[in-house]
Amino acid sequence: MTLRFPSSWWTRAVRVRERIRQAGRRRSKAPTTAAEVGREGERVAAIRMAETGLRIVARNRRIAGVEVYILAADHARNEWVVVEVKTTSNGSPGERRVDRHRLRRLARAASAIGVDRAVRITIVAVDLQNTPPDIRMFET
DSSP states (O other): OOOOOOOOHHHHHHHHHHHHHHHHHHOOSOOOSHHHHHHHHHHHHHHHHHHTTOEEEEEEEEETTEEEEEEEEETTTTEEEEEEEEEESSSOOGGGGOOHHHHHHHHHHHHHHTTSSEEEEEEEEEETTSSSOEEEEEEO
């Protein structure tokens, strides 16, 4: 007899986390184009967010006319997390590329999301020059 557990948010989160980790193992070469660097940075940031206990709800989603790289749910604090990922491969600080216009756009997306919960905006700067990648997180 096989026991089946209900498909709760926790079991889905574990499956997503495992898929993200497996995708990282399949990567065969270093990213070369700007788009590949960005995708790799988003993948690394999603893994770090999942490891810190956040549930990844959506990636690369357009909300209120703004592209949100990662939308996560923090059940412990009962809030949504809007994540902006800035990736570099040359050692320069990526967080410096988030200007006030981008923060204003992220705030517009956060206000559209935050109907039922509080929303926080997190900037994740990923530097792919080091192995493992250097990840810095900033909350606004």
